[in-house]
Structures are given as C-alpha cells and as structure tokens.
Amino acid sequence: MSGLHIKRVALTGLRASALLASVLAGFGAFVLFLQFGDADGLDTLDVVRALLILISTLWLAWGAVQALIGLTTRPKPPAIDRDRPITGRCVILMPVYNEDPLATFARVAAMDASLAATAEAEAFHFAILSDTRNEAIARREEALFAHLVTERAGLGRFFYRRRTLNTGKKAGNIEDFISRSGAAYDYALILDADSLMEGETIVEMVRRMQAEPRLGLLQTLPRVINARSRFGRAMQFSASFFSPVFARGLAMMQGEAGPFWGHNAMVRVRAFAESCGLPELSGRPPFGGHIMSHDYVEAALLARAGWIVRLDDDLGGSYEEGPENIVDHAKRDRRWCQGNLQHARVIGAPGLRAWSRFVFAQGIMAYIAPLFWLGFILASIAAPLVAPPPDYFPEPYWPFPYFPPSGASKAIGLAIGIFGLLFLPKILIAARASLSGQTRGFGGPFIAFASTLAELVFSSLTAPILLLFATRSVIQVLLGRDGGWPTNNRGDGRLTLAESFAASHWIVTIGLLGLAATWAFAPGLLLWLLPVGVPMILAPLILGWSSRDSNSMLMAVPTEYAPAPVMLAQERIFERWSAQFAPPAAAGAPAPAPVPEVAHA
Amino acid sequence: MTAQYPTITGTLTPEDLIAGPCALPDAPLAMPRQVLEARTGLLRRILSAFLPRPPAPTGAKG
Numbered sequence: 001m002s003g004l005h006i007k008r009v010a011l012t013g014l015r016a017s018a019l020l021a022s023v024l025a026g027f028g029a030f031v032l033f034l035q036f037g038d039a040d041g042l043d044t045l046d047v048v049r050a051l052l053i054l055i056s057t058l059w060l061a062w063g064a065v066q067a068l069i070g071l072t073t074r075p076k077p078p079a080i081d082r083d084r085p086i087t088g089r090c091v092i093l094m095p096v097y098n099e100d101p102l103a104t105f106a107r108v109a110a111m112d113a114s115l116a117a118t119a120e121a122e123a124f125h126f127a128i129l130s131d132t133r134n135e136a137i138a139r140r141e142e143a144l145f146a147h148l149v150t151e152r153a154g155l156g157r158f159f160y161r162r163r164t165l166n167t168g169k170k171a172g173n174i175e176d177f178i179s180r181s182g183a184a185y186d187y188a189l190i191l192d193a194d195s196l197m198e199g200e201t202i203v204e205m206v207r208r209m210q211a212e213p214r215l216g217l218l219q220t221l222p223r224v225i226n227a228r229s230r231f232g233r234a235m236q237f238s239a240s241f242f243s244p245v246f247a248r249g250l251a252m253m254q255g256e257a258g259p260f261w262g263h264n265a266m267v268r269v270r271a272f273a274e275s276c277g278l279p280e281l282s283g284r285p286p287f288g289g290h291i292m293s294h295d296y297v298e299a300a301l302l303a304r305a306g307w308i309v310r311l312d313d314d315l316g317g318s319y320e321e322g323p324e325n326i327v328d329h330a331k332r333d334r335r336w337c338q339g340n341l342q343h344a345r346v347i348g349a350p351g352l353r354a355w356s357r358f359v360f361a362q363g364i365m366a367y368i369a370p371l372f373w374l375g376f377i378l379a380s381i382a383a384p385l386v387a388p389p390p391d392y393f394p395e396p397y398w399p400f401p402y403f404p405p406s407g408a409s410k411a412i413g414l415a416i417g418i419f420g421l422l423f424l425p426k427i428l429i430a431a432r433a434s435l436s437g438q439t440r441g442f443g444g445p446f447i448a449f450a451s452t453l454a455e456l457v458f459s460s461l462t463a464p465i466l467l468l469f470a471t472r473s474v475i476q477v478l479l480g481r482d483g484g485w486p487t488n489n490r491g492d493g494r495l496t497l498a499e500s501f502a503a504s505h506w507i508v509t510i511g512l513l514g515l516a517a518t519w520a521f522a523p524g525l526l527l528w529l530l531p532v533g534v535p536m537i538l539a540p541l542i543l544g545w546s547s548r549d550s551n552s553m554l555m556a557v558p559t560e561y562a563p564a565p566v567m568l569a570q571e572r573i574f575e576r577w578s579a580q581f582a583p584p585a586a587a588g589a590p591a592p593a594p595v596p597e598v599a600h601a
Numbered sequence: 602m603t604a605q606y607p608t609i610t611g612t613l614t615p616e617d618l619i620a621g622p623c624a625l626p627d628a629p630l631a632m633p634r635q636v637l638e639a640r641t642g643l644l645r646r647i648l649s650a651f652l653p654r655p656p657a658p659t660g661a662k663g
Contacts, residue, residue, distance in 0.1 A: 127625060146615035149623060160618075161625045175632055182630030269630065277632040301635055349637040 011255045015355070018065045018253065025421065026058030029414055036410035045383045052376040053414070059369050060421040062362075063246070067425035070249030071432055075314035080211035082204075086123045088186030090206050090266070095173045097131045097166070099193040101141040102577055104128075105148045107196050110570035112152050114199030121199075123206065126154070127181070129173045130162035138162060144581065170262070171278055171294035182269050192263035195222065198317030198566045205266045208312065216271035216307025217299060220318035221247045222264040225559050225567060229493060231546040232324040234458050237451055237555040239322070241442060245429045247313045257303035257355040258311045262295035264318045268307070272298070275305040281345050286338045286477045293339025296363060297346055300356035304349075317564060324493030325547035326462060327503045330469040337367045337473040370470040377532065381514070384522045415528075426452055441558030451554045461542060464535045468507050493547055500543035511536025 033053050037046030092111065096104055108126055115121045128145060132138045145160045152158065163176060174190060182188075187209050189202060197220075205218050221244060227236035250259065276298040281288045291297050299309045323329040340363040347360040430452040433439045439448035495503075515533040518526050535542060559567060613621065 142615035142619060145623070146613075146618050149618065155622055159623050159625050162619075177625065178630055179632050181625045181628050182632070184626045184628035273630045273632045275635065277634045279634045279637055282638060297637070346637050348639065350639050 008255075011253070014069070015253050018062070018069060021065050022058050022061040025061035025064075025417075026054045029057035029417065030054035032410050032414045032417075036414065039410075040387060043383075043386060045379050045386055049376055049379045049383070052372050052379065056369060056372045056376065057418060057421070059365055059372075060418065064421045064425050066249035066253075067242075067246050067429065068249070069252050070245035070247070071425075071428055073248060073252060075244075075248055075251065075312075077204075077314045078208060078211070078312075080207055082207060084207070084210070086120045086203065086206050086210065088206060088210060089123055089125070089184070090187040090189060090202070091125045091127050091181075091185040091269075092189045092191065092202070093127050093129055093174060093177060094191050094193065094195075095129045095131065095170050096141065096193045097170070098134050098137055099132075101137065101144045102581060103574060104193045105141075105144045106570050106574040106577055107194075108158075109148055109152055109573045110566050111197055111199065111202070112154070112157075113569050113573075114197075114566045115202060116199070118199045118203050120203045120206075124202070125157050125159065125185070127159040127161070127177060129177055130160065131166040131169070131173050132162065133166070140581075144577070147577070147581070168278070168290050169292070171291065171298075175277065178269060178273050182273050185269050187266050188269050188272070189266045190263055192320060194321040195263050196225070196319040196566055196570060197264060198564060201315055201317035202266075204315065205312075209266060209268060212308065214306070214308045215268065215310060216275070216302040216305075217258075217260055217265055217267045217309045219258060219260055219265040219309070219311045220315045221311065221313045222261075222318045222320040223557075223559065224322045225319045225563075226321050227324065228549050229324040229547050230458075230550040230552075231326055231329070231462075232322060232493070233550050233552075233555045233557075234455055234546075235322050235329075236557055237442075237455055238459075240557040240559075241433070241448070241452070241455075242426055242429055244313060245425075245432075247311065251311045251313045254309075254311055255355060256308045256310070257353045257359070258299065258309045259359065260295040260299035260302075260309060262293075264320060267302075271302060271305070271307045275301045275307065281342070284480075286480060287342055287345055291339075291346070292342055293336060293363070296340075296343060296359060300346075300349075300352050300359070303353050303356050304351050317566070319559075319564070319567065325495050326465060326469075326543050327495060327499075327547075328493050330466070330473075330503075333466075333470065334473045334476070337470065338477050340364055340367050341474065341477050367470060367474055370467040371474060373467060374471055377514070377529065380525055381518050381522050381529075384524075423456055426456060441561060443553055443556045443561075447553055447556065451556065454554045458546075460531065461535050462546065464511075464532045465504065465507055465539050465542060468510060468536065494549075495544050495547040497540060497544050500540040500547075504539035504543055507536050507539040511539070 030050050030053060033050040034042065034046065037043075037050065092108075094104065094108055105128070108128065112121075112124075112126065115124050128141070130138065130141055132141060141162070142160070145158070149155060149158050159181075161177070161180075163173065166172065168175060174188075178188075187206055189197070189205065191197070201220065205220070208218055209215050224232075224236040224239040227233045278291050278294055278297060280290055283289070286292075302309050323332055343360040343363055347357050347364075430439075430449050433442070433448060434445035439445045442448040442451060501508075511533045514536070515526070515529065518529050518533070563571070
C-alpha cells in the first residue's frame with residue numbers, strides 16, 4: 001500500500017469518525033427527547049421537536065468534534081527548502097470599494113516596507129484594484145496612490161486601476177485583473193481592504209507554492225486586530241484564542257480540498273485562471289445572478305480541476321479587522337447568508353469533489369441552523385396546547401390516582417449535553433492553553449481563563465439577538481430580497497441608544513411576545529426560556545453597551561500586548577499620512593455624496 | 602480637486618501616473634467560464650437513473 005493510499009484511507013477514516021460522532025450525538029439527543037416526551041404520551045409535536053433537536057445537536061456536535069480534533073494535534077510547517085531562491089513573480093492584490101484610502105494604502109505601504117526587510121522584495125508587485133463608486137473617495141484614492149508611489153519609490157512595482165463598471169463585484173474585480181494582467185505573474189496574494197500581512201509570511205507562502213507545483217491555493221488563518229469595542233474585542237479574542245484550534249481541526253480534515261475565505265490567501269495565477277472563471281447563475285438574485293460568496297466556489301473549482309487547496313494554519317503574520325458592533329456584524333452576516341444560501345444552486349455542480357459539496361452544505365447549515373432552534377422553541381411553547389390532559393385514573397375502578405413519571409431528569413440531561421457541546425470545547429481550549437504556556441500572550445493563565453468565561457457569558461447574551469438577525473436574513477433571502485453589496489463599516493462603530501433601538505426594536509417585540517406566550521401557554525417553560533427572552537428584550541441596551549470602547553484586561557490578545565512589526569509600521573504611516581492628508585470635508589472640498597450602497601446597508 | 606495634493610516628483614499628476622507608468626501591465630490571460638449548472642437538475646438526473654429506458658435499437662439485418 002503506497003503512502004498516498006494510506007493517507008487517503010486515514011483522511012476518510014477521520015472524516016467518517018467525525019461525522020459518525022456528530023450523528024450519534026444527534027441521535028442521542030433525539031432519543032432522549034422522545035423519552036422525555038413519552039412521559040405524558042407522544043404526540044406529533046413531540047416527534048417534530050425531537051427531529052429539530054436532532055438536527056440542531058448534530059450541527060453543534062460537528063463544531064465540537066472539529067475542536068476536539070484540533071486539540072489533539074499541533075500545526076507544523078511543511079518541510080521545504082527555504083534556501084532555494086524565489087523564481088516566480090507575485091502580485092499582491094488589494095481590491096477596494098469605497099473604503100477610506102488613507103487606512104487601506106497605509107496597509108499597502110506597511111506591507112511593502114515589511115517585504116523590503118526580506119531579501120526577496122524584488123519578486124513582489126502591488127496592484128490596487130478599485131471598484132469605488134464614490135467620486136470624492138476615488139479622487140482621494142488617486143492622490144494617495146501617487147503619494148504611496150513617491151514614498152515607497154514604487155514606480156514599476158505599484159499599479160492602480162479603477163473599473164468603470166463593477167461587474168461581478170469582488171470576484172469580477174479579481175477576474176478583470178487576471179484577464180488583463182494575469183500572464184505577468186505566477187502567484188497572486190488576494191487581500192481585502194482591511195488585510196495586513198507580514199512580509200516574511202508572504203515570502204514563506206511563495207516558497208510553499210514553489211515547493212508544491214500542484215498547490216493551487218494557500219489560505220492563511222487571519223487574526224482579527226485593532227478591535228476597540230467590547231463586541232469587537234470579544235470577536236478578536238475568540239478569533240485569536242479559539243479559532244486556531246477549530247482551524248486545526250478543519251485543516252486535519254481538509255485533504256486536498258481545503259477552504260478559501262476570499263482574502264489573505266495566495267493563488268497560482270494559471271490554476272486560478274483556468275479553473276475559476278465564474279459564470280452568472282440563471283435567474284435573478286438572491287439565488288441567481290453573480291455568485292456572491294465566490295471564495296467557496298473558487299476553492300471547489302480548483303479542487304475539481306485537480307489543484308490542491310490548502311489551509312496552512314501554522315502561518316502567522318496574517319491579519320484582518322472586524323466589525324465593532326452587532327449591527328455591522330449583522331449586516332456583513334446578511335451578505336454572507338445570501339452568499340451561502342445561493343450555494344444551494346452550486347452544490348450539485350458536475351464533477352465537484354464530495355468534500356467540496358459537504359463544505360457547501362455546512363455553509364448553508366450554518367445559516368439555517370438558527371431556524372431549527374427557533375422552530376424548537378416555538379413548538380415547545382405550542383406543545384401544551386395540543387397535549388392531551390393527564391389521565392390520573394387510566395385503570396377503571398382503581399381507587400388511587402396514577403401520576404405519570406416526570407421526564408424532567410431527561411430534559412435536564414439533554415440541556416446539560418447541549419450546553420456541554422457549546423461550552424466544553426472552549427473550556428478545553430483554555431485548559432490546554434494554560435497547561436502549554438500559550439496563555440502568555442493572553443495575560444497569563446488566570447486572565448485567559450477569566451476571558452474565556454467572560455466570552456462564554458458575552459456570547460450567551462448576544463446569541464439570542466444574533467439568532468434573530470440570522471433568522472431575518474434567511475427569511476429575507478427566501479422571500480427573494482437581494483441584500484446588495486454594502487460597504488464594510490470599518491472604524492468607530494459606537495452606537496447610540498437611539499440607533500440601537502432603531503436596529504433592534506423588532507427583537508424586543510419578539511422577546512416580549514415570546515415570553516408572554518410562554519407565560520400564557522407553557523408556564524413550566526418560562527424559567528427555561530428566560531435566558532433567550534431576556535437578552536432579546538434588552539437588545540437595544542446590549543447593542544449600545546457592546547459597541548462602547550473597552551480597555552479591560554479581559555479579552556486581551558497577543559497583538560494588544562506586543563503588536564506585530566507590520567502593525568506598528570502601518571500605525572506610524574497612518575498617523576503621518578493623516579497629518580498630511582486632511583479628509584476632503586476638512587480640506588474645504590465638497591463632502592462625499594452619500595454612497596447608495598452605504599445608504600442601502 | 603487633485604491640485605491640493607502633492608504629485609509624484611513634481612512631474613506627473615496622479616491621473617497621469619495611473620494612466621501611464623502605474624497602469625496595470627498588459628499581459629492578458631484567458632479565464633474561461635466554468636460549468637456550474639448541469640443542463641438538467643440534480644434531482645432529475647438522479648431520478649432519470651432509475652427510470653426504465655427504451656431498448657437500444659438493433660442493427661440493420663443483412
């Protein structure tokens with residue numbers, strides 16, 4: 001048996017075991033719920049609820065299993081010859097779309113400076129691919145680009161192009177570059193406007209591409225940086241502390257069909273060009289038209305064509321920024337939701353690898369899972385209405401009443417199991433980090449553990465709110481409403497109470513109605529549903545509070561204690577440029593006109 | 602509007618720069634459209650696999 005064959009068998013075994021464990025957990029919950037429902041006689045709603053709990057638990061267990069796999073191994077770099085010179089040419093692509101060019105171009109300058117510190121800077125070019133629609137921002141982009149070229153002596157290495165029509169959005173932007181200039185490069189590093197990467201990391205990625213000629217795409221695990229708000233820092237902590245373990249689990253199961261998350265990833269230009277020309281789907285948005293979440297599809301197409309798509313989670317020095325408040329998070333999630341649900345149209349594409357189809361199914365499931373939980377809660381509130389009244393005298397002429405056995409112990413067991421699947425992976429990650437000394441960058445074992453508990457409380461408070469935002473997104477997509485292409489709001493995301501209330505009053509109403517209905521129809525459930533209903537009622541306060549700045553020691557991450565060199569460089573450049581380039585309004589120029597996409601968002 | 606910003610080495614305006622030396626290199630690479638939607642749907646293809654098919658025509662005698 002060849003080494004490759006053994007690897008394939010091991011991979012299939014790992015994937016099958018992970019799936020089996022999740023299915024078993026789901027069926028365990030299903031059976032336990034049926035036993036609970038059987039205490040007073042099974043009815044249709046009991047079976048429906050058992051099915052809903054099966055799907056929901058299976059989904060939770062899949063995440064937990066991934067974390068457990070991640071906990072058992074450590075990432076390690078592939079063995080390659082790092083003395084071999086880089087022979088290929090790489091272009092670093094920065095697609096921009098109405099973002100503040102001062103921040104974006106400062107990142108480009110910092111990455112160029114970081115690359116200059118390596119011995120391989122000659123092999124890299126930068127191309128800023130603008131899809132900006134706002135004329136004032138576009139003029140500022142041009143001016144700042146000229147400044148960037150001057151400061152970095154970038155003639156012949158820095159390029160800028162603005163499309164007159166942004167057909168195909170980001171995927172179309174990249175495709176336009178490859179169609180016009182792709183033959184000039186061997187590799188392309190695809191970034192987002194908020195991406196930042198160390199020069200050493202970029203050079204190492206090219207080395208890995210060179211070492212494996214079948215490698216079509218190499219994805220890094222970007223860490224969230226520069227978060228300021230409570231919500232942003234909770235996300236940042238989660239991405240820095242928990243995500244690497246989940247990513248390790250994913251990397252163990254990826255085989256040759258790994259993920260592409262759309263940025264902070266390098267592609268082999270020839271492979272990308274010949275495999276990733278995306279067609280427009282028949283029909284109208286949200287399910288037809290341009291493919292919104294193009295990255296998953298491109299990864300699947302590369303794998304279909306026989307190229308390796310790989311997540312190398314050992315690579316550090318890869319960063320991005322995230323939303324600072326729940327509303328911005330929900331807006332981004334609305335776009336991702338539409339993109340993932342659209343994959344229902346692609347999942348059956350001819351020739352795809354089974355794992356790629358499974359990845360599409362996972363993406364869809366990630367967005368419809370909240371609906372199953374909501375369905376379960378609603379069915380539980382309605383259940384007492386259709387349940388038959390208890391029969392205390394089932395035997396005729398028997399003088400003593402019969403009290404049906406309580407199923408409370410089964411329900412409690414089920415709840416403990418579900419909360420275990422939610423919380424245990426994070427607790428185990430904190431425990432392992434404490435034992436291995438990895439908590440040093442997170443303030444030490446005590447603070448890291450306290451941060452973990454704080455994150456669990458925080459995510460429990462925000463989960464019901466996010467559940468309703470996700471549910472609304474799914475319903476909107478299913479009703480055929482296109483979410484458009486809103487610009488990401490990066491920067492100060494502080495929400496006033498009025499803004500918070502405007503964004504969440506409907507959640508308050510649902511929370512109040514839900515708890516009132518529970519009180520009226522299923523008072524026995526009220527205590528169980530308070531942790532879901534109360535955060536909904538308090539949604540405006542939670543939205544506003546979580547968008548405030550945080551200076552707490554909790555949720556600290558390594559890049560806050562010791563920022564990466566490229567982060568420091570970007571900060572210095574940004575501050576210097578900010579003093580030189582006043583924003584257009586302050587400089588007496590006309591204020592930018594409202595951007596339709598932002599207004600839409 | 603652009604006059605308020607410094608230009609590169611005082612010789613090229615940002616517009617000239619973008620249209621000239623900093624325009625994307627001209628090196629086209631074809632990106633053919635991929636097939637994502639089968640002509641018939643997945644369900645129809647699965648079902649058609651189970652449907653009886655007419656017998657294959659026999660060759661002409663003689």
